[in-house]
Amino acid sequence: MSKRTTLSVLAGLLGATLVPVGCRESVSPERRGHPAPAFAAAAATGIALDQQNGALGPTNSTMIRKGFNPTNPRLGSAIIATFYWLGSTNIIPTVSDHLADGTPVGNTYHLVANVSADNIAMATFVATDVQNFPEGTFPTGEKILVVEATFSAQIADGGVLISSYTGVDPVFAQAFGGFAAASGSGSAPTIAHPGAIGVNAGALAYGATMANVVVGLTPPADFTPLNGGPMSNNAIKTDGDFAVRASAGLVDPQWTWDFDQGHPGTWLASAIALNPAPPPAATHLVFTVQPSNTTAGGTISPAVQVAAQDDAGTTVVGFGGDITIALGTNPGGGTLSGTATVTAANGVATFSNLSIDKVGNGYTLAATATGLTGATSAQFNIAAPPQARAQVSGGGRIDPSIGKTTFGFNMDGRSGPPFQGEMQVVYHGGTSAMTRIHSLVIDGLTSSPDPRGGVCITWTGSARINNSDQRRFTATACDNGQPGSSHGTGPDRFGISVDGSISTGLTDLKGGNTHARP
Amino acid sequence: MTRLTTLLLTLGLSAGALQAQTPVSGQALGAAVRTPATNLQSGQVTLPSEGGFVAADVDALSAPEVMVDALTTMTSGATDTQASTAQSTAHLENVNVLNGVITAETVIAATSSWVSGAAGWNAEGSSFTNLTVNGVPLGSGDYLPAPNTRVDLLGVGYAVLNEQIASGASGITVNMIHVVLRNALTGLTTGEIIVASASSSAGN
Numbered sequence: 150m151s152k153r154t155t156l157s158v159l160a161g162l163l164g165a166t167l168v169p170v171g172c173r174e175s176v177s178p179e180r181r182g183h184p185a186p187a188f189a190a191a192a193a194t195g196i197a198l199d200q201q202n203g204a205l206g207p208t209n210s211t212m213i214r215k216g217f218n219p220t221n222p223r224l225g226s227a228i229i230a231t232f233y234w235l236g237s238t239n240i241i242p243t244v245s246d247h248l249a250d251g252t253p254v255g256n257t258y259h260l261v262a263n264v265s266a267d268n269i270a271m272a273t274f275v276a277t278d279v280q281n282f283p284e285g286t287f288p289t290g291e292k293i294l295v296v297e298a299t300f301s302a303q304i305a306d307g308g309v310l311i312s313s314y315t316g317v318d319p320v321f322a323q324a325f326g327g328f329a330a331a332s333g334s335g336s337a338p339t340i341a342h343p344g345a346i347g348v349n350a351g352a353l354a355y356g357a358t359m360a361n362v363v364v365g366l367t368p369p370a371d372f373t374p375l376n377g378g379p380m381s382n383n384a385i386k387t388d389g390d391f392a393v394r395a396s397a398g399l400v401d402p403q404w405t406w407d408f409d410q411g412h413p414g415t416w417l418a419s420a421i422a423l424n425p426a427p428p429p430a431a432t433h434l435v436f437t438v439q440p441s442n443t444t445a446g447g448t449i450s451p452a453v454q455v456a457a458q459d460d461a462g463t464t465v466v467g468f469g470g471d472i473t474i475a476l477g478t479n480p481g482g483g484t485l486s487g488t489a490t491v492t493a494a495n496g497v498a499t500f501s502n503l504s505i506d507k508v509g510n511g512y513t514l515a516a517t518a519t520g521l522t523g524a525t526s527a528q529f530n531i532a533a534p535p536q537a538r539a540q541v542s543g544g545g546r547i548d549p550s551i552g553k554t555t556f557g558f559n560m561d562g563r564s565g566p567p568f569q570g571e572m573q574v575v576y577h578g579g580t581s582a583m584t585r586i587h588s589l590v591i592d593g594l595t596s597s598p599d600p601r602g603g604v605c606i607t608w609t610g611s612a613r614i615n616n617s618d619q620r621r622f623t624a625t626a627c628d629n630g631q632p633g634s635s636h637g638t639g640p641d642r643f644g645i646s647v648d649g650s651i652s653t654g655l656t657d658l659k660g661g662n663t664h665a666r667p
Numbered sequence: 668m669t670r671l672t673t674l675l676l677t678l679g680l681s682a683g684a685l686q687a688q689t690p691v692s693g694q695a696l697g698a699a700v701r702t703p704a705t706n707l708q709s710g711q712v713t714l715p716s717e718g719g720f721v722a723a724d725v726d727a728l729s730a731p732e733v734m735v736d737a738l739t740t741m742t743s744g745a746t747d748t749q750a751s752t753a754q755s756t757a758h759l760e761n762v763n764v765l766n767g768v769i770t771a772e773t774v775i776a777a778t779s780s781w782v783s784g785a786a787g788w789n790a791e792g793s794s795f796t797n798l799t800v801n802g803v804p805l806g807s808g809d810y811l812p813a814p815n816t817r818v819d820l821l822g823v824g825y826a827v828l829n830e831q832i833a834s835g836a837s838g839i840t841v842n843m844i845h846v847v848l849r850n851a852l853t854g855l856t857t858g859e860i861i862v863a864s865a866s867s868s869a870g871n
Contacts, residue, residue: 191697387760542718542745544754546777546792553773553809557741557759559720573722573737575758577773583737583760585724616724660777664745664752 170353196316196353196425199226203376205233205308205385213242214297215309216249220286222279222313227315227423229322230258230296231357234307240299246282248371250291254281258296259321262357263342263416266332267415269361269556270383273328274298275423278319306382310389310653314374315545315551316352318426318569326352326422329401337412338405342369345401348394351425354456356402357389362414372402395397431457431465433522434472434568436514437497440526444534445508445596446607448487452501455516455524457493472498472518477525481509493518505531508625535561537596541606544628547643549653552578556643556661558626560608562594569609570594572624574645582638586622586647596665603629604665605655614647622647625655628665689782689870690716691753692838693742696865698726698759702848702858710740711788714753715866729832731858731860736761742867750783756792762844762862767869768820769844769862772797776843776865786836786870790814793829793841800826824849824856836869 177241183256200222202215214231222228232242232654244258256276263272282294296311318324341358348354356369363386366379372390379388388401400420408414409425438454475485482546488500498516505512514526553576558568591607605627612622627642641663644655693820697710708846709728712721720743724803728735744753764770794811800806800818805828814831823846830842842862850857 422746496755508734540745542720542743542744542752544741544756545779546756553775554737555756555757555760555775555777555792557720557722557740557743557744557754559718559743564708571720572721573719573724573739573741577760580772582760585739587722587724651805660779660789661754661756662779662781664750664781666745666747666749 159428163302167476169426176605195351196314196423198391198444199223199313199315201312201375202466203308203310203380203389205306205380205387205432205614207306207380208234208304211300211303212297213307214295215310215311216293216295217311217313218290218291218293218613219525220287221282221292222285222316224277224280224282224284226313226315226321227275227277227280228256228258228296228311229273229275229319229421230298230309230311231271231389231436232298232307232309232446233271233359233385234300234304235384236302237267240304241270241272242300244296244298246276246294248282248291248662249293249295254294255319256280259325261325262328262330264330264332264417264418264419266417267334269359269415269417271357271359271387271419272418273355273357273419273421275321275421275618277317277321277324279313285651300509306384306386306410308380310332310357310376312389312391314423315424317353324423326417328421330417330419332415335406335408336410336412338407340403340405341416341418342401342403343420346420346422348397348400348422348425350395350397351393353391353393353423354391354400354402354420355391355423356385356418356420358404359387359417360384360406361385362408362412364409364412364414367405369385369402369404373529411647428467429459429461429463429465429467431496431521432460433458434516434518436526437464440512440514440529441504442530442532443504444532445483446506446534452499453514454497455505456497456500458520459522466495468493470518472516474500474503474515475515476505476516476600477513478511478528479509480511481505481531482492483507483509483512483531483625499623507531508533533593533656534595536566537594537606539594539596539606540666541626541628543643543661543663544642545643546659547653547656548659549656551651551653552581553574554653556645558624560594561604562592566592567610568592568594568595568608572612574624585611585615586645587616587652588622589619599627599629599642601627601629603627603639603641605642606665612647620648626663626665627655628663679839689745689746689751691718691751691780691867691869692716692745693744693753693755693867694865695740695742695755695757696730696861697723697738697740697757697863698735699861699864700730700754700858702732705730705732710738710757712742714742714744716754718753728841732765733862734763734783735759744869745869746869750781751869752781753867754779755867755868757863757865760808760864764844764846764860765820766825767842768801768823769797769826769846770817771795774863776841776863777864778792778867779868780837780841780867782837782870788833788837788839788849790831790841792841793843795843820846836867837870838866840864840866854856859866
């Protein structure tokens with residue numbers, strides 16, 4: 150009994166002779182196959198069943214063909230067609246495709262598994278990356294893709310199961326992952342299985358079976374029946390099933406044929422594996438989280454994210470290279486601080502501590518990665534930080550790498566800018582002459598918490614270096630309560646930088662004190 | 668540490684709470700010489716009682732008793748209802764006292780005083796670099812002798828290195844070099860030289 154839709158069998162003879170590779174054994178069926186080649190990568194999107202169809206029926210013809218009515222496969226998908234027939238074992242067909250209106254299509258169908266015994270035979274063909282037909286649903290049928298087998302001799306009965314899958318490697322040699330086939334017979338419930346084949350992670354396992362009697366049939370566990378389940382007519386019964394394996398391993402689909410003394414039978418079984426398409430390669434970078442407006446010195450939040458994407462605009466989760474951020478447009482002459490090179494995780498690099506020290510409108514960031522086309526962010530602005538109305542005074546000594554440094558200051562942020570205040574810093578290292586930094590104008594003063602629990606006051610302005618050279622500076626003093634105040638715990642700190650050429654870093658005091666009044 | 672110093676430190680650190688928003692004081696001095704032939708003070712700064720910041724630079728000091736390539740002195744302080752603090756530094760480069768009797772590449776005097784619930788002081792940050800006395804190196808590199816270390820200067824008198832004089836709960840004066848000149852025959856004091864002096868106090 151035909152399970153579904155139509156079967157078109159047209160008369161015709163073509164001289165193709167195929168050699169069957171299965172064999173028959175009643176107790177311990179011989180199995181043939183080869184292992185799957187090793188493909189490490191899994192498909193980015195995975196293999197999925199697309200379309201399916203099939204039918205059985207008396208033929209008395211040299212041809213079996215079936216259309217994907219009403220909906221054609223997706224272009225680029227893989228088609229598996231298993232033909233079943235009664236008759237000679239050396240008449241394996243050639244397979245081609247065309248539209249129902251007769252227009253040739255021309256995809257190549259590779260014979261991947263065949264087996265015959267006791268005057269029944271089946272053969273499975275695969276075409277990958279199918280093209281040259283219209284996608285879509287065609288209720289009137291003219292543009293339906295038809296898969297057609299031409300036998301070298303007339304067959305009395307037979308049929309076909311066709312199915313298509315997206316996500317299969319488009320190159321057949323890489324897609325085909327191995328096969329196994331076997332045959333056997335029984336007069337009691339009999340397990341039919343082709344033997345184990347190895348499958349890669351994400352691969353498609355496809356199995357087919359056939360018997361020359363119509364008895365009960367239990368499909369293999371963990372497989373999905375195709376075309377609604379087994380198909381049968383008066384002469385034969387068939388079944389096809391598939392599964393997509395998340396992880397690599399062995400697959401051996403097992404059917405149970407309910408043969409008995411009154412209905413002994415011969416079974417055929419085969420299995421094939423198709424590998425998933427390799428992950429698409431990343432080609433370019435994209436800012437998936439754009440930089441936001443913030444204040445000078447403030448961390449850009451939310452964290453900027455840059456993704457490595459393929460040509461289709463899909464993030465390539467397998468990309469794990471380094472992505473580097475730098476200033477693109479720099480209207481304020483700012484300096485980018487923070488971790489500028491981040492290794493992508495699942496194709497995305499997250500820059501969580503970027504900041505820019507100078508005010509400006511229209512900044513952009515530029516992202517680069519080796520071998521990929523870079524990206525430029527949207528424009529964003531860096532505003533002046535809110536002025537702190539704090540006061541801070543202090544003095545003492547630090548020992549940064551530039552040399553022993555003494556300093557003193559007193560800043561009043563309650564009015565201004567410019568702010569009232571004065572600062573002097575003196576350092577010298579080794580035998581070098583003493584360098585003196587004396588503030589002239591204080592035009593910025595901000596407050597921020599110190600991780601040690603206290604408070605940091607940062608002031609900016611211009612200063613004379615050794616009573617001659619006037620340059621911009623930024624100084625920070627942090628009051629953490631040691632000694633003599635209640636802010637936080639831990640040493641106070643001080644640091645100064647002058648136009649990027651002199652920098653002490655924010656350094657623990659070796660002596661002295663900082664007294665902040667936020 | 669002398670008994671007197673220990674006593675002063677103990678008194679200073681255990682004096683307990685003082686009134687907040689108390690006045691502060693601070694002074695720093697690069698060098699001072701008082702002899703029959705010379706009377707000078709170089710780089711002296713004094714902190715106003717309400718706090719603030721005062722600094723002085725001297726590019727070169729050249730007196731018969733003391734030569735210094737450069738010095739900077741600073742004193743700063745603040746007072747409010749929570750705390751009062753003052754700190755002073757004197758930072759000298761290439762110091763030569765009495766024509767080589769005492770030399771140092773760097774001399775830093777640093778004091779810090781505070782009152783915030785409790786009162787206290789310290790002289791952390793004070794040190795010599797490559798100090799020599801009577802031509803003999805003392806220590807190596809960054810070096811700080813024990814407070815009030817006395818060394819004799821043959822035919823001249825004596826010097827007190829890292830002289831620390833506490834006063835009250837939070838007052839401290841550090842004279843990194845204090846030379847007392849004496850007449851070799853009579854033993855009478857004929858003059859004094861102080862190099863790198865810092866002092867501070869909060870609430871005293």
